[in-house]
Amino acid sequence: METYKAALIGCSRMGAFIDNEVPEERGAYSHAAGYEACDRTRMIACSDLRTDVMEQVGLRYDVPKDKQYTDYKEMIASEKPAIVSVATQPEHRADIVIHAAENGAKAIYAEKAFAASMEEADAMVDAVERNGVHLNLGTNRRWDPGFDTMKDVIDSGRLGGLKTLILHSTSSLFNGASHGFDLLLRLNSDRPVAWVQGHLPDGDDLIDGERLTEDPVGHGMIQFEDGVTAYALNSGRGMEIEAVCENGAVTGLGNGDEWQIREPGAKDHRDRDILVQGEFPDYEYRPSTLCLIEDLVHSIDTGQPPRCGVRLARRNNELIFAFIESHIRGGARVELPLEPRKLRLNRDREPRQPRYQR
Secondary structure, three states: OOOEEEEEEOOOHHHHHHHHOOOHHHOOOOHHHHHHHOOOEEEEEEEOOOHHHHHHHHHHHOOOHHHEEOOHHHHHHHHOOOEEEEOOOHHHHHHHHHHHHHOOOOEEEEOOOOOOOHHHHHHHHHHHHHOOOEEEEOOHHHHOHHHHHHHHHHHHOOOOOEEEEEEOEOOEHHHHHHHHHHHHHHHOOOOOEEEEEEEOOOHHHHEEOOEEOOOOEOEEEEEEOOOOEEEEOEOOOOOOEEEEEOOEEEEEEHHHOEEEEEEEEEEOOOOOEEEEEEOOOOOOOOOHHHHHHHHHHHHHHHOOOOOOOHHHHHHHHHHHHHHHHHHHOOOOOEEOOOOOOOOEEOOOOOOOOOOOOO
């Protein structure tokens, strides 16, 4: 079977070196490590404005010096990769995704959050769909086999219908919350959202006219059209999520390291269910980044849509900006689709230095 050429734009943490920060047992986590682990892909080139960082990518992933580009447009034109990874910060992502979509990429692996503004998100959707490109957003839990199994438990009806989702860590909206929002969407089968209500504890200090000067921390509620309510919190419990159903609950603890089910096991004196610990199904762990890349490969092979897709990536972005809009309106409910506003994330910051060694 064909091996697809991949090229990486943005060679910092998630692009190539976050593997040195996460537990080794998680396996391939960065974009570059995912291409190395996938037997259907080969990373043949990289691009970054920092030549010293690219040099380290070259040493770690065997990318020759003449395949390291400071101009990503030159790289795409010269190398003609089938898959383009865009692992930059969101402020720089739209132009790159649009250029890749319009210049021969068959698939794009875009890091989260999707875009720095809703205007840019719409332009990215247009370019990707117009050119028939497959896109997955780097919200890794959508491809994590443990969370897949959690969704299978919910969908099986074992615990009755889904009623409530509780996410215990949103963190900053463009970073951590983009992961959490995507997981809330997936566990409720990507059903439409009716409205959100959000609060940003430091939001007043970070919103300067139409500019977001920093990625704000936020929390609030997401109301789905099917009646399921999601609470996106910063409770202090870390990345944990619970799905409360009519007859029990299933919970992912410790960022997916531990799983719990509580289900009916007996009756009390009023014939009400007493919940007891149930058995969470066995599953085979595989690195989520590898699963994401394999999903893109499958889409290139078959023409079938990937698990995320550009429309879901945009919906994730819309939730971020809806939380911000709710804060601007004093915590009022914001109905979706979101009315346009020219708000944009535009931070004044230097890129973070990656950790080259574990």
